[in-house]
Amino acid sequence: MEGAQALVHLGCSTTPAKSMGNMVHDANSNIGPSLKLFDAAMTSGIKRVVFASSGGTVYGVPERLPIEESHPTHPLSAYGVSKLSIENYLRLYPALNGISLRIANPYGPYQLNGSAVGVIARYVDAVSRGQPIEVWGDGSVIRDYIAIQDLVEAMYVAITTSELGGGAYNLGSGHPTSVNEIIQGIFEVAAREVPVRYSPARTFDVPTVVLSNRLFSEKTLWKPKITLRQGISALWEAANGP
Numbered sequence: 001m002e003g004a005q006a007l008v009h010l011g012c013s014t015t016p017a018k019s020m021g022n023m024v025h026d027a028n029s030n031i032g033p034s035l036k037l038f039d040a041a042m043t044s045g046i047k048r049v050v051f052a053s054s055g056g057t058v059y060g061v062p063e064r065l066p067i068e069e070s071h072p073t074h075p076l077s078a079y080g081v082s083k084l085s086i087e088n089y090l091r092l093y094p095a096l097n098g099i100s101l102r103i104a105n106p107y108g109p110y111q112l113n114g115s116a117v118g119v120i121a122r123y124v125d126a127v128s129r130g131q132p133i134e135v136w137g138d139g140s141v142i143r144d145y146i147a148i149q150d151l152v153e154a155m156y157v158a159i160t161t162s163e164l165g166g167g168a169y170n171l172g173s174g175h176p177t178s179v180n181e182i183i184q185g186i187f188e189v190a191a192r193e194v195p196v197r198y199s200p201a202r203t204f205d206v207p208t209v210v211l212s213n214r215l216f217s218e219k220t221l222w223k224p225k226i227t228l229r230q231g232i233s234a235l236w237e238a239a240n241g242p
Helices: 016-021 023-044 078-091 109-113 119-129 148-160 179-190 214-220 228-240
Strands: 006-009 048-054 099-103 105-107 133-136 142-147 167-171 176-178 196-199
Touching: 006 023, 006 148, 016 023, 016 078, 023 048, 023 078, 048 078, 048 148, 078 099, 099 148, 105 119, 105 148, 109 119, 109 228, 119 133, 119 179, 119 228, 133 179, 142 148, 142 228, 148 167, 148 214, 167 214, 176 179, 179 228
Parallel strands: 006 048, 048 099, 099 167, 105 142, 133 196
Antiparallel strands: 142 176
């Protein structure tokens, strides 16, 4: 990091599901290394740290929608606890001007390579291969999906906007979409369907998450540009060609 002005911390190594299988591993592999990274950033003279937190897990079951940054934080998974802990530790390094971006559900073409996360990419891949779609629960779970291009632009804005103060900011599309709506959207873009298999819901899956971008947008003028239909179409082309 010598000579750098900013650091983007994307280095957490677990998922919500895996974190609940081994909470000690989740804490040891994410919280401690993050503190070492912040210490190194201080030594190297870094002036801004942007941390990729989680808007989908740190809040827990929402009391009101859309969720704003002032909403209580009651994560239901060890993953969410670790993300929130790293946010809080980052606040103890005021010289780093730490910005925690509470990101919704990002999606993009590189998730087609077999990422452990990314429900849209997994379903696009399944439809491309003619394989069944696997769903936890009845498909009514609602999430806020943000295209990776919009997210990367927001991260760049967070790095370069000197007026943006430290703290936590939500990043999402602001539009609620159920898993069943995602599946139907993929079927429409693909002009084909595959069987959908529903399994029992997981206890750590929050029923509804929709984030308010108002705070970040007001301070930076950033707004998401890519609609979900456009994003699904781009994923389908990445998987199958135009």
